[in-house]
Amino acid sequence: MSESTALFPDPSRHPDWIQPHSEKWYARLASETDEYKYPWKSQFDEPTAESLFKEKIASLLTTDSRVLDVGCGHGEFTLQFVTKAKEVVGIDKRESFIATANRINTSENARFVTVDVDNGLPFPDNEFDLIYTKKGPWMFGGAGEGNRVIKPGGFALGLYHGGSDGGLRTLFNGLYQPSVSGNPLEAGIKQTYEDHQNQGLSEIDVQGIEEIEYLSTPEDVLIKKCFGQSKSVKKYVWETCLSGVEDIFDKNATTKGLSVINYHYMVTARVI
Structure with a gap:
């Protein structure tokens, strides 16, 4: 769709816009909050991608398992496995996230360490039975x-976000960029599977997940878009977009809110 038909200005063209999930973006987020948590309000249809990922991890654990969470954020997800495994270790390069994780941790089975994975992992060989990442680095x-x-025969798991749609990109063209044509899950499953070939893994399985989320208010449409951005970007988006977003939201929202489809890819593999 051409720029002339866009209903809203493109926030990514603002001079202070930071590419989401870039190094600079994570640094900004960590400087503003001690948690990696979505700030917008919404509700979900079950099962969610996260709940399916949690179930998959739990199904592969025993009471003797040692688990590593790579890119654990503030550790809330990590701590769900302390009663199912012998030891759970969460690592993240952001000290403020790890500080929060250590503050909320009350289990002797869990520990959290500040680690920059680009500099290697401070663990001995064959230390873990299962390694997973939830939207973090793949190791x-x-x-x-x-x-x-990881021990030979151990499990490697990943959960990746593959974008959102469900009319979001059509309704708010410009604020959100139009989707590419075709089925995003089919294309994403194929690409994700290919990306994980030749990595010392076997029994690679990629599952596409459509997660239904309902944004609660028009402001949440903007908060979702501006997650991790500066105050100047947020001010610009609110001033130029809120009125139009309110009109479109009111016309299309259900009693639950505005329906959005989030696409995820869950990878499960064994280490040779």
Whole structure:
């Protein structure tokens, strides 16, 4: 769709816009909050991608399992496995996130460590039975040290966000960019599977997940878009977009809110 038909200005063209999930973006988020948590209000249809990922991890654990969460954020997800495993270790490069994780941790089975995975992992060989990442770094293949610190036959899991739609990009064209044509899940499953080949893994399985989320208010449409951005970007988006977003939201929202589809890809594999 051409720029002339866009209903809203593109926030990514603002001079202070930061590419989401870039190094600079994470640094800004960590400087403003001690948690990695979505700030917008919404509700979900079950099951969510996160609940399915949690169930998958739990199904592969025993009381003797040692687990590593790579990119654990503030540790809330990590701590769900302390009663199912012998030890759970969460790592993240952001000290403020790890500080929060250590503050909320009350289990002797869990520990959290500040680690920059680009500099390697501070763990001995064959230390873990299962390594997972929830939208964080993937530690297998290339320079990743996952193959070194996991036991042969251990499990590697990942959950990746593959974008959102469900009319969001059509209704708010410009604020959100139009989706590429075709089925995003089919294309994403194929690409994700190919990306995980030749990484010392076997039994690779990629599952596409459509997660239904309902944004609660028009402001939440903007908060979702501006997550992790500066005050100047947020001010610009609110001033130029809120009125139009309110009109479209009111015309299309259900009693639950505005329906959005979030696409995720869950990878499960075993280490050779």
